[in-house]
Amino acid sequence: MSAIRTIVDWLDDRAGVRELVNEALYESVPGGSRWRYVWGSALVMAFVTQALTGIFLWMAYSPSTQTAWESVYYIEHEMAGGWLLRGIHHYMAQMMIVLLAIHFIQVVWDGAYRAPRELNFVIGLVLMLVVLGLSFTGYLLPWDQKGYWATNVGTELASQAPIAGVALKKLAVGGSDYGHHTLTRFFALHAGVLPALLVGFLVLHIMLFRRHGLHAKDRNRAPDTTFWPDQVLKDSVASLGILAAVLALTVWKGAELMAPADAANPYDAARPEWYFLFLFQFLKWFPGELEIWGAFIIPGIVVAVLFVMPWIGRSKAGHLLNVALMGVLFGGAAFLTAQALYDDNFAAWNEKTEDNAARYEASQGFLDAKQEAEHEARRVIELARSPAKIPPTGALTLVYNDPYLQGPKLYKQNCAGCHNYADPENSDLRWAYLVNKNPSAPNLFGVGTRKWISGLLDPKQIVSAHYFGYAGSPFVGDGDQTDMVDFIQESLSEDLDNEQRQAIQTAFKKIAAALSAEARLPSQAEADARDAEMITEGRALLTGGLADLLESGTSCTDCHTFGEMQDIGSPVLDDYMSRRWLLDFLSNASDERFYGELNDRMPAFAPHDDLRLNQLDHKSLELIVDWLRSDWYRPSQDTDASETANP
Amino acid sequence: MANPPASQSDRPNATKNRRSFFAALAAITTGAVVVLTPLAVGVVTFLSPLLRKRQSSTVRVALLAQVPDDGLPRYFPVVADREDAWNRYPQQRVGGVYLVRQADEAAPTAFTAKCPHAGCFIGYAAGADHFQCPCHTSAFKLDGSRVRGDDEVSPRDMDQLPVELRELQLASGETATEVWVEFIDFQTGHKQPIHTT
Numbered sequence: 027m028s029a030i031r032t033i034v035d036w037l038d039d040r041a042g043v044r045e046l047v048n049e050a051l052y053e054s055v056p057g058g059s060r061w062r063y064v065w066g067s068a069l070v071m072a073f074v075t076q077a078l079t080g081i082f083l084w085m086a087y088s089p090s091t092q093t094a095w096e097s098v099y100y101i102e103h104e105m106a107g108g109w110l111l112r113g114i115h116h117y118m119a120q121m122m123i124v125l126l127a128i129h130f131i132q133v134v135w136d137g138a139y140r141a142p143r144e145l146n147f148v149i150g151l152v153l154m155l156v157v158l159g160l161s162f163t164g165y166l167l168p169w170d171q172k173g174y175w176a177t178n179v180g181t182e183l184a185s186q187a188p189i190a191g192v193a194l195k196k197l198a199v200g201g202s203d204y205g206h207h208t209l210t211r212f213f214a215l216h217a218g219v220l221p222a223l224l225v226g227f228l229v230l231h232i233m234l235f236r237r238h239g240l241h242a243k244d245r246n247r248a249p250d251t252t253f254w255p256d257q258v259l260k261d262s263v264a265s266l267g268i269l270a271a272v273l274a275l276t277v278w279k280g281a282e283l284m285a286p287a288d289a290a291n292p293y294d295a296a297r298p299e300w301y302f303l304f305l306f307q308f309l310k311w312f313p314g315e316l317e318i319w320g321a322f323i324i325p326g327i328v329v330a331v332l333f334v335m336p337w338i339g340r341s342k343a344g345h346l347l348n349v350a351l352m353g354v355l356f357g358g359a360a361f362l363t364a365q366a367l368y369d370d371n372f373a374a375w376n377e378k379t380e381d382n383a384a385r386y387e388a389s390q391g392f393l394d395a396k397q398e399a400e401h402e403a404r405r406v407i408e409l410a411r412s413p414a415k416i417p418p419t420g421a422l423t424l425v426y427n428d429p430y431l432q433g434p435k436l437y438k439q440n441c442a443g444c445h446n447y448a449d450p451e452n453s454d455l456r457w458a459y460l461v462n463k464n465p466s467a468p469n470l471f472g473v474g475t476r477k478w479i480s481g482l483l484d485p486k487q488i489v490s491a492h493y494f495g496y497a498g499s500p501f502v503g504d505g506d507q508t509d510m511v512d513f514i515q516e517s518l519s520e521d522l523d524n525e526q527r528q529a530i531q532t533a534f535k536k537i538a539a540a541l542s543a544e545a546r547l548p549s550q551a552e553a554d555a556r557d558a559e560m561i562t563e564g565r566a567l568l569t570g571g572l573a574d575l576l577e578s579g580t581s582c583t584d585c586h587t588f589g590e591m592q593d594i595g596s597p598v599l600d601d602y603m604s605r606r607w608l609l610d611f612l613s614n615a616s617d618e619r620f621y622g623e624l625n626d627r628m629p630a631f632a633p634h635d636d637l638r639l640n641q642l643d644h645k646s647l648e649l650i651v652d653w654l655r656s657d658w659y660r661p662s663q664d665t666d667a668s669e670t671a672n673p
Numbered sequence: 674m675a676n677p678p679a680s681q682s683d684r685p686n687a688t689k690n691r692r693s694f695f696a697a698l699a700a701i702t703t704g705a706v707v708v709l710t711p712l713a714v715g716v717v718t719f720l721s722p723l724l725r726k727r728q729s730s731t732v733r734v735a736l737l738a739q740v741p742d743d744g745l746p747r748y749f750p751v752v753a754d755r756e757d758a759w760n761r762y763p764q765q766r767v768g769g770v771y772l773v774r775q776a777d778e779a780a781p782t783a784f785t786a787k788c789p790h791a792g793c794f795i796g797y798a799a800g801a802d803h804f805q806c807p808c809h810t811s812a813f814k815l816d817g818s819r820v821r822g823d824d825e826v827s828p829r830d831m832d833q834l835p836v837e838l839r840e841l842q843l844a845s846g847e848t849a850t851e852v853w854v855e856f857i858d859f860q861t862g863h864k865q866p867i868h869t870t
Binding site: 091178179182183192196199207289292294314391392636639641 | 720755768808827841864
């Protein structure tokens with residue numbers, strides 16, 4: 027005990043520690059400690075939390091376009107406790123906005139801005155602006171689609187500011203376009219400039235607060251007390267409650283990380299963080315060039331009014347006016363926020379009618395984009411977690427090279443106009459947007475699988491819209507290429523007795539297995555290996571064996587090439603629906619290996635040696651083909667592989 | 674603590690006062706130079722993006738054959754070399770254009786997909802009779818004009834880009850027509866289209 031006393035004495039002698047501690051802890055609290063005084067301290071606690079978590083995030087964050095998302099992904103999904111660290115930072119930031127609002131409302135309501143506290147009120151407002159700046163800059167740092175596109179709107183608006191707008195945007199963004207320097211600048215602001223300003227103004231704020239003393243609501247409510255320990259206890263309990271709420275949000279929702287920012291792939295559901303949503307909505311009220319009113323003039327006037335509130339509030343009437351202004355401000359912001367949320371979710375909460383069609387569609391677009399973005403984010407994270415990890419060029423490379431993500435997009439642009447893509451048995455919501463209800467070509471869902479080929483060899487299914495029965499098909503009815511359909515229907519005609527029918531159906535089943543094995547689908551590799559015998563039998567049937575079973579005395583190779591070349595405009599069956607076969611087919615379906623001159627509709631996407639003339643490049647074709655063949659990375663495959671590697 | 678500061682009564686006399694005025698001036702000047710030099714150097718570097726000019730590039734976006742003359746918009750990504758500080762990305766998607774060709778028109782009209790309001794990407798759903806911006810719901814007719822005119826939040830119609838048709842001579846002797854577009858970036862929020870360059 028005496029050793030501690032000696033040290034404290036020594037420190038006190040040199041630095042006046044006892045006085046400092048006394049000053050800090052024994053501030054008088056007139057009228058006793060109260061719960062209503064906790065908000066300022068809670069804000070300090072929130073800021074300390076942000077500083078602490080921010081510094082540790084900083085130790086793992088790397089601001090560049092190839093590493094920002096990647097390092098945040100690594101924090102969130104790979105580092106021990108990273109999700110918690112980021113979650114606390116994410117939700118405490120939002121909590122700070124709420125606390126600021128409460129603190130502000132209380133100060134105005136109580137008239138705590140009156141002399142001599144005007145200057146401290148002004149400093150408080152500066153602190154509020156700094157915190158809003160921290161929120162705005164922090165939103166971009168993960169460099170995900172949401173932050174990127176929302177911030178883009180923000181800086182685009184800044185460029186419309188009178189006189190220096192364009193220069194201002196260029197300086198903020200570090201050039202004309204978003205890039206490395208946008209991140210380095212935003213990060214320097216977020217982790218350096220703004221926190222330094224915040225600390226500086228916070229010190230002034232607290233100094234002045236101590237100088238003026240606490241603005242007591244009711245001095246005679248209870249005997250005076252000191253800050254330590256009564257008020258500190260209340261402040262700590264409140265702070266603990268806030269932390270608990272932040273932790274609960276983190277565990278419940280987690281901090282979101284969308285797909286990596288992509289300048290070429292707009293995110294249609296880009297919205298600012300909820301506390302800026304009212305500004306976003308406000309802009310919708312100002313058509314054309316009036317926008318400057320919504321973006322600058324009115325918000326500018328509002329902020330200016332806030333700064334002069336202490337002077338307006340000198341008289342009782344002025345104070346009431348301030349309270350009314352604050353009510354209008356918060357009420358307006360709440361209304362606009364609700365309106366923005368309602369607009370975005372309109373389609374989820376309402377039925378579509380003729381009158382609300384435009385509104386409904388806009389909302390549906392938002393909801394679809396949001397869902398798709400979430401789907402994409404899950405996929406990129408899955409890819410980033412693969413043993414191959416993220417390449418040095420960044421996670422966007424993963425996005426661009428993934429058939430699962432790019433295939434459907436390319437398919438929609440190039441194929442969905444004619445082909446349907448839908449599981450005939452179950453509707454898969456993932457691909458709902460690829461359904462074509464009036465197809466003019468076969469359904470490509472599961473193309474090349476045993477099931478798909480079995481359908482093609484089924485007399486009923488082959489004439490359905492899923493295969494050759496679509497409107498205007500040349501393969502059915504009065505068409506000029508009905509050989510295939512006729513062959514299948516005659517082979518299994520109604521006249522057959524049960525035994526014959528069964529024998530032929532079994533033969534078709536084997537042929538389907540053999541043909542499907544030609545595709546070498548990764549999803550069917552196991553079945554192909556298991557049914558090697560059936561596949562061998564199937565190959566024998568389709569190369570002639572079938573002829574013995576059928577009245578027509580023909581088999582597949584009477585028209586199709588399979589090993590032996592036939593020359594009558596029927597697709598080659600060697601490697602049927604394999605990667606190579608499909609790539610060649612998509613490149614030029616009019617090639618003699620496929621439909622030759624009989625091709626009446628399938629575009630040739632890449633028939634030219636001169637690549638400039640092709641509609642699609644090789645990579646796009648590969649992505650479409652791999653997606654159609656369900657040949658994409660799956661996390662489970664990989665666990666299987668590692669299990670076999672390490673028995 | 675051994676030498677307490679001089680009290681008011683020990684103030685130097687007038688000559689000393691003049692001297693100390695110059696001393697103070699010199700001290701302030703020296704101090705300012707010391708602090709402002711690094712600050713000024715930092716500010717200059719910070720301002721350097723203002724000196725960099727961007728030039729819009731003319732890029733090939735499609736073959737004319739890919740734009741049927743049915744008056745319906747077709748979206749094409751704009752692929753060009755892109756520089757970002759120390760990186761150069763060859764052939765990157767840098768934006769998007771809609772090409773619309775009316776019946777019997779030789780060249781299509783090109784609209785940039787960037788919304789004149791706040792720079793979001795304007796969308797087009799196949800078959801729809803208008804373009805729609807997903808952010809603040811501006812709507813544009815297929816000729817790029819605003820559906821509700823001046824009541825629309827967008828201050829002007831969709832921005833058009835200069836289109837050029839170029840003949841491509843093939844090794845085989847055949848020709849093909851390419852659509853080239855000058856990909857200009859426009860400032861948002863103004864009634865007139867102003868280049869950002």
